[in-house]
Amino acid sequence: MRAVVYDRYGPPEVLRIEEVERPVPKEDEVLVKIHAATVNRLDVHTREANQSSGLVVSILSRLVSGVRRPRRRILGTEYAGEVVSLGSAVSELAVGDHVFGNTGLRFGTHAEFICVPESARIALMPAGATFEEAAPISDGALNALWCLRVGHLGKGQTIVVYGASGAIGTAGVQLARYMGADVTAVCGTKNVELVRSLGADAVIDYTREDFTKNGETYDVIFDAVGKHSFQRCKGSLKPGGVYLATDGFRNLFLALWTSRFGDKKVRFQLPPVYAKKDLILLKELIEAGRFRPVIDRRYPMEDVVEAAKYVETEQKTGNVVLTIVDDSKS
Numbered sequence: 001m002r003a004v005v006y007d008r009y010g011p012p013e014v015l016r017i018e019e020v021e022r023p024v025p026k027e028d029e030v031l032v033k034i035h036a037a038t039v040n041r042l043d044v045h046t047r048e049a050n051q052s053s054g055l056v057v058s059i060l061s062r063l064v065s066g067v068r069r070p071r072r073r074i075l076g077t078e079y080a081g082e083v084v085s086l087g088s089a090v091s092e093l094a095v096g097d098h099v100f101g102n103t104g105l106r107f108g109t110h111a112e113f114i115c116v117p118e119s120a121r122i123a124l125m126p127a128g129a130t131f132e133e134a135a136p137i138s139d140g141a142l143n144a145l146w147c148l149r150v151g152h153l154g155k156g157q158t159i160v161v162y163g164a165s166g167a168i169g170t171a172g173v174q175l176a177r178y179m180g181a182d183v184t185a186v187c188g189t190k191n192v193e194l195v196r197s198l199g200a201d202a203v204i205d206y207t208r209e210d211f212t213k214n215g216e217t218y219d220v221i222f223d224a225v226g227k228h229s230f231q232r233c234k235g236s237l238k239p240g241g242v243y244l245a246t247d248g249f250r251n252l253f254l255a256l257w258t259s260r261f262g263d264k265k266v267r268f269q270l271p272p273v274y275a276k277k278d279l280i281l282l283k284e285l286i287e288a289g290r291f292r293p294v295i296d297r298r299y300p301m302e303d304v305v306e307a308a309k310y311v312e313t314e315q316k317t318g319n320v321v322l323t324i325v326d327d328s329k330s
């Protein structure tokens, strides 16, 4: 099968397409023919061994992904495709099922086929969704769900989603609404209308207004893009308010510190735990018209280097799809 592989950490150019052996499903696995995947921030950070986040993070990244070279040659965490064969112990999925899923740190979705245990994060695609629409369901949404739950976001609470136009942010706005919160979304000018269409109760364009200086206070502030800080947000939190982070080691320390001291809390828990049942929840929300993954650009598999370069700009809106099989041509 064809796959995008890399054998050393580095810039997008280390990626190339190669013929590799097609995997064979074990007893409890299904073989999925992948039609669409995504290129996301986890892919690009892992490919460069998190060098842009400093030496300590880079060392930790290499301990996870392979010290000298990547242990897993194929990146990609999200996929949508068709089940084409089954291990003997598989009982719920069937050949021909259209499925989507998230492999997390096992990666492997930038390829024509993947084997996935039936018990893993794999679910039937939402009714009516195309493969390209189903592939980007989970990356931002699972992360946003995790963060909002860690923050115990409740009905009627007020929340700011900062960076509301990214993969996590676009999902965060919709999921916070689903949880019954009153959502103020913060993004740049070009994304204001999009973010409003996702259901935000109010939208602030950060190029025109600094939400930390408008005199409002909120129960929760969710930095969905890792560009803000507890220090700068503190004055905009109500007494007992919570700041939620998506990355940054300082936030681990602050989470520990504020759990003991002070009225306002930082909540940041690693590693995030993503559950199969949450994929099913997302499928149901999509079918009910309460959630939609936002797609910015689509790239064919052959243009994976360009796709990775675009994701690295940190300016994508929502998600970037990598098309493995161009269904429009069939």
Ligand SMILES: NC(=O)c1ccc[n+]([C@@H]2O[C@H](COP(=O)([O-])OP(=O)(O)OC[C@H]3O[C@@H](n4cnc5c(N)ncnc54)[C@H](OP(=O)(O)O)[C@@H]3O)[C@@H](O)[C@H]2O)c1
Binding pocket: 040, 041, 042, 043, 139, 140, 162, 163, 164, 165, 166, 167, 168, 169, 186, 187, 188, 189, 190, 191, 206, 224, 225, 226, 227, 246, 247, 311, 314, 315, 316, 317, 318
């Ligand atoms: N996605 C993952 O797999 C993953 C995994 C681990 C950690 N994370 C972390 O989670 C965070 C978000 O990831 P993501 O994939 O959701 O990001 P993303 O999709 O790459 O976010 C891109 C968006 O961020 C907005 N943005 C850029 N600079 C901003 C700023 N200064 N203030 C506010 N918004 C800004 C841009 O929109 P505007 O034009 O509207 O500003 C753009 O739409 C990152 O810190 C990432 O490292 C992500």
